[in-house]
Amino acid sequence: MERDEALALLRRYVVSPSHIAHSYATAGIMKRVAEHLGEDAGTWEIIGLLHDIDYDLVAGDMDRHGIEGHRILIENGVPEEIADIVRRHNHTHFSDYVRPVEIALQAADSASGLIIACALVKGGAVSEVAPRTVKKKFKEKSFAAGCERERIRMIEPLMDMETFFRLAIEGIMDIRTDIGLT
Template sequence: MERDEALALLRRYVASPSHIAHSHATAGIMRKVAEHLGEDDDTWEVIGLLHDIDYDVIGGDMDRHGIEGHRILIENDVPEEIADLVRRHNHMLFSGYDRPVETALQAADSASGLIIACALVKGGAVSEVTPRTVMKKFKEKSFAAGCERHRIRLIESLMDMETFYLLAIEGLTEVRADIGLV
């Protein structure tokens, strides 16, 4: 699936600008992590874009999150490989993220909010955020309190946190116009 197809599909199911921005943010991080790991960056970006495609459909029912996403993707002829990753990314229903793409999605999904919060403190300039800043704010539980830090730490099975934050910042910098940052 191509990026433009994924974006069109996302916009068909997700109306909220903040959820679309979150999807762009997750996709930007996924692309950079894939590049670093020598994985298929185009596919990982698409997974990041589509991971919350069911968010408006489920109306906050997290017992359906991912399950409905899988259904939507299959109905729209998205490959099972991508649809299954979207289904399994709901950490409230699934665990045991052994594949690098699953681990990266858990970390990217949660880290996007933390790093965007860091950027907002700096006037929305994501380019002003450093891995050191993020690591410091990570330790402050009250900062970006909704960020699930245990999910970000899963990335440590693939790389150190500083490298991950550097890649995530680079990814967010590349999609900054799509997520409302400068």
């Protein structure tokens, strides 16, 4: 699957601008992490784009989230390799993440909101966000309170937190204009 196909599929099922922005941000982070780890950056980016494809459909029903995403992806000809990762990313049902792509998706999914919140404090300028800023805000539990910090920490077997924060910032820098940041 190519990126343009994934974007078209995403826009067919996800209408919420905030969910689309979240998907772009997660994809940007996934791509940078994959490059760093020597993995398939294109596939990881597509996984990031499509990981919440069912979110509008399930309307917050976490018992269905991921399962419906898997169904949508399979029905649209997306390979099982990608669809299964989307199905398993719902951490309310799964926690046995050992594959780097699954670990990275957990971290990227949650870190996207943290990085965007840091950028918004800087007037929307992602270029003004540094890893030390993210590290400081990461420790402030009240900042971006919905960000699940324990899911971000899952990345630690693959890399240190500062490296991850740097890659996450770079990933969001890559897509900043797509989500209205500078």
